[in-house]
Amino acid sequence: MNAREIPTAIRNGETTAKEVLETYLEAIHNREEEIHAFNLVLEEEARNEAERIDTLTAEGENLGPLTGIPVAIKDNICTQGVPTTCSSKILDGWRPPYDATIIGRLREAGAVIVGKTNLDEFAMGASTENSAFGPTRNPLDTTRVPGGSSGGSAAAVAAGFAPLAIGSDTGGSIRQPAALCGVVGVKPTYGRVSRYGLVAFASSLDQIGPFAETVADAALLLEVISGHDPLDTTSIPEPPLDLSTALTQGVEGLRIGVIDELSGGAIEGISDDVLECLEDAVQALTSAGAIVERTSVPSTVYGLSAYYVIAPAEASSNLARYDGVRFGPRVDAKTTSEMMVATRTAGFGDEVKRRIMLGTYALSAGYYDAYYGKSQKVRTLIMNDFANAYKKYDLLLSPTAPTTAFPLGDKTEDPLQMYLQDICTISSNLAGHPAMSVPFGKGTDGLPVGIQVLASAMDEHTMFRAGAVLEASNQGKS
Amino acid sequence: MTDDILDGWETVIGLEVHAELATNTKLFSSARNVFGGEPNTNIDPVSLGLPGSLPVLNKKAVELAIRVGLALNCRVQRSVFARKNYFYPDMPKAYQISQFDLPINEGGWLELPDGRQIGIERAHLEEDTGKSSHVGGGGRIHEADYSLVDYNRAGVPLIEIVGAPDLRSADDAREYVSELRSILVAIGASDGKMEEGSMRVDCNVSVRPHGNQEFGTRCEVKNINSLRSLGRAIEYEARRQVDIITSGQKVEQQTRHWDEADGRTHTLRSKEEAFDYRYFSEPDLVPLDPSLEWIAEIQESQPPLPRQRRIDLAKAAEIEPTDAALIVQKDLDEFALSVIKKGADASRVLVHLANNLADGVGHLTVDAFATLIHLETNGDLSATQAKTVLADLVDKGGDPTQIAADHGFEAMDTSELDALIESIINENPDDWTAFVQGDAEERKKKSGFFVGQVMKVTKGQADGKVVNGILLRRAEN
DSSP states (O other): GGGGGGGHHHHTSOOOOHHHHHHHHHHHHHHHHHHHHEEEEHHHHHHHHHHHHHHHHHHHHHOOOOOOOOOEEEBBBOOOTTTOOOOOOTTTTOOOSSHHHHHHHHHHHHEEEEHHHHHSSOOOOSSSSTTTTTTOOOBBBTBBBOOOSSSSHHHHHHHHHHHHEEEESSSSSTTTHHHHTTEEEEEOOSBBOOOOOBBSSSSTOOOOEEESHHHHHHHOOOOHHBOOOTTTTOOOOOOOOTTTHHHHHOTTEEEEEEEGTTTTTEEEEEEEEHHHHHHHHHHHHHHHHHHEEOHHHHHHHHGGHHHHHHHHHHHHGGGOOSSSSSSOOOOOOSSSHHHHHHHHHHSSSSHHHHHHHHHHHSSSSSTTIIIIHHHHHHHHHHHHHHHEEEEOSEEEEEEESSSSSOOOTTTTOOOOHHHHHTTTTHHHHHHHHOOEEEEEEEEETTTTTEEEEEEETOOOHHHHHHHHHHHHHHHHHO | OOOGGGOOOOOOOEEEEEEEEOOOOOSSSSBBBBBSSSTSSOOOTTTTTTTOOOOOOOOHHHHHHHHHHHHOEEEEEOOOOEEEEEEOOTTTSSSEEOOOOOOOOEEEEEOTTTSSSEEEEEEEEOOOOEEEEEEEEGGGGGTTTEEEOOOOOTTTTEEEEEESOBBHHHHHHHHHHHHHHHHHHHHHHHOOOTTTTSSSEEEEEEEETOOOOSOOOOEEEEEOOOHHHHHHHHHHHHHHHHHHHTTTTTOOOOEEEEEETTTEEEEEESTTTTOOOOOOOOTOOOOOOOHHHHHHHHTTTTTOEEEEEEEHHHHTSOOOGGGGHHHTTTHHHHHHHHHHTTTOOHHHHHHHHHSOOOTTTTOHHHHHHHHHHHHHHHHHHHHHHHHHHHHHHHHOOOHHHHHHHHOOOOOOHHHHHHHHHHHHHHHOOHHHHHHSOOHHHHHHHHHHHHHHHHHHHHHTSSOOHHHHHHHHHHHOO
């Protein structure tokens, strides 16, 4: 059953929220030990919530568009009274005294929160191997990574642990794992979804978004979590999205540009099987009536370099609050500053430390202009290039990730190789634009490939039109 | 060190004043902004910098900041918040949200009561920190057994007013701060209480030989808690620097700590140890771009500033604006104007307000005060009697005429007074001759003598002016 069929089925009495939940809990019992998608399964809380929903539904109450749908939440999103760890030892035992805005919206819409999913520590990584609680494995091939940093959420949906999941995307952390796990993942326009309660990695790039098995389900979840929030100043003053008509509208007449640089052009390392899938996607969109051609977005080649200055710079500041003073574990020492150093040394993993150091350096007096200042200029350049491209095209297209899922341990010794996983996704974060990954075809290893649909700011609607067409075509093939 | 060590030297002072803005809630959250309270009761996820929390800008704080900017003749402009990064236990996020290269107010001036204009470089918005108390080890963080942190103050809105190095003496500095304080209080931006820490002064001091155009190396002095210590700290610091230079050494750029107890400044950190704050634009907040309409609205509703109030009072009382300063500073100018408007003698009104109202007007009403002044100027009450009645009016209120009667302050019959003066003249014929025949100076001296004698007999009940009138009349006849 697709996620969007669940509320109707419950309302019609064909099933109950409890029954739905038990199906997913059974899947979790069967495979979670092997996959490790979750840092915490909220079995009891979920059962209570499902029962509450069933009672209210029996009383004739209409609980909203997500009634009885189990949803998995990335463990960097605050849940009141429930541990929120960011997969870091430094938040061990911390229970937020408040819910993130989107958690409130999910509860109001009738969702059942099944657990908190694993991630690369503080969302820094592309394989979910940088977790203090151990890696998540790809449900399609457990010798492979699920991608990251929202690997736990992607794996949860791919493994059937939950039909919907929430992730966060700073440089590709929803789209890349979606591609590697063969599910749909969406990074909305920056400001479309409130960040209140999302533990910040890089505030100007972070955006919460949905994972789902289908494009329609992803749309359903995005509709619920989107919309203005007065608690997030950067949230866009717009009502929640309504994507219902996009799903059936088709792409007839849409102009779509394939980003040359990311499709075998300037940037190397995109594997041939992925490029073949991209060609198939172009064919599919063309036969559905779109006008598809290659185009250049020249500054995308600098995206990765700019990103690895801006994101660590913001992270170095955002992660400074983990000092052992107010919350989380504390390593005692003789003086306050020694205590802070000891706490941070013990609490953070290597990748987090690496990025804090990178970012601190980039912001330092004497280096600011050369690194942070210059990266901001690149960011502006990327925005301009995208703006030019969208004068000509309604949408842009590229692969989501350079390869299919890679083996665990393959890139852990080489941070640069790991960073290259985000080469296709990063520019959307720098520009603040929406982008989604839709499964399309398979690599030579039989693992799924994701195709990325990019749209201009606020144009999720057109993006979902193409996403739905790609999905239908992909299903037709297999 | 002697006082003359400063001879030939000029002290150059620039002040950075932090004032807490009088909002109901904090700069970036709905936690309450109140002084005192049990530790850690006025807090929320934002005040504590909890993971996932985000700042939301307080509109009232922006309005007050604009008021300050307008009052200080600044350009009010589009501004950007920035993060100032440093680790300290009372700094919840390990960064302070402040403004750096684009402050909300820039380039203004403050006019001292004597008319001199002191430059204002900027006045920007930022959040306050919490408060640490270090237990044991003499209250210093490094030797303390443990430290406690109260985050009630964390996130309270501050305006930081950076003055140009235009001040030249401790007196200048005190006048500047006291004028600034009056302005902040007048426009309702801050309560300006230095003793509660809602107004704090950091002070940049350098010295140079008189006539030199170049600035000397400056030191920043922190921990100044009153106007008095501001003056002391500047004088100490100027002497210390002159001492260093005259002994052939160089002043080192430092941040120094004023110690109220020993009356000295002590090294806090040198230039090399200065923090690298790694400022960058705060990504959690959008740029602050107040509309021209809003700024105009704020300007229109701006209450009169102390400078204008001094001018208004001076005009009504026919005095110099500098002489109106004390009344304005005491916030009694509006009261004075109302009394003067009722026809009361302005100079008597000001004398009483300046000297005889240490604790404010109390129960004194405009009408009662005007009546009292009339009684005094009519000669019905002497100055001393008027002062006594005034004290009662402040204390309990009431009718001045009745109070005067209750005290037995009947205006003396002039014929009675005349007879008394005649008998005093008869008892002191030489003095009388000196009064009648003497020059102006001699006459003044002798009039003082006669008035004194009359006061002695009447126990201060007579009106000096009336006595003088009688003496003159008799001398001319």
